[in-house]
Amino acid sequence: MSNDTCHCILLRKATRKVSSYYDEALAPLGVNIGQFSLLRNIRRMEPVSLTDLAHKVELDRSTVGRNAKVLERMELVAIGHGEDQREAVLTIAPKGREILEKGAPLWDGVQDDIEARLGHEKARQLQDLLAEL
Amino acid sequence: MSNDTCHCILLRKATRKVSSYYDEALAPLGVNIGQFSLLRNIRRMEPVSLTDLAHKVELDRSTVGRNAKVLERMELVAIGHGEDQREAVLTIAPKGREILEKGAPLWDGVQDDIEARLGHEKARQLQDLLAEL
């Protein structure tokens, strides 16, 4: 019984499902929604340190560090050093900008699909509820 | 902009947050919410094969297999063979039943907290919305 009403489990299922929608749409570009979103955050803050970025996206620093490394290997992001030699400074690489441009309409498509399915009212409700958790 | 309205990213954030609520509550028992929930599902279906369990919890078979292995190492679950020699059959071990009993009130606590914070109305709304995704 309880498994069907567990807020956590239901959230996880929904997250896996919705993630796959975005992942499928972005697949032609070779990135998943987590990477695409991280890329967008980096663009908005670049040049940005791992710590600042991690704070922004509300993920552990080490997690962001490892995710960033994947983006670096894909040549979507450049990881350099700031004046403070401790800082790893992230900037978007040319290929990364390309992905951002090509990915925008794909992301829009999924976003629109979801809102169309739920309706604007419910989509808004959902976001409000998630923020209250 | 878009990162703040991406259904997927917001879902992920909410999921991580809510997971931590349950994880903290269950921490004294040494299990997390994913393990506890899996345990509950196994109890409900035991003896159950990996494939059937995976189908039930909507996770990949290999994922469930690996998660089950962790539970086996913790001695919460026993993994044996059915008549069909291919099947890995899961059953709850004595320690597992203990965890299930002790965990129930802890799980209830978190569940109640969340519903108290949101209110029954919104809690219900949330679950309905998640199901529509």
Next chain:
DNA sequence: TCTTGATGTGTGTATATACCCGGATCTATC
């Protein structure tokens, strides 16, 4: 300047998750 404490990373470890592939077993068909 030297020491100390704070800050920023990277790595080790562990779980969660998915996809793919290979090996074992079962089943149906001939």
Next chain:
DNA sequence: GATAGATCCGGGTATATACACACATCAAGA
């Protein structure tokens, strides 16, 4: 009864995520 196709699992590989610990660097004070 033997073979072909279906089914089940395990392991390899890759990303995502967190926590703890060690190392490097910086900044402030003696």
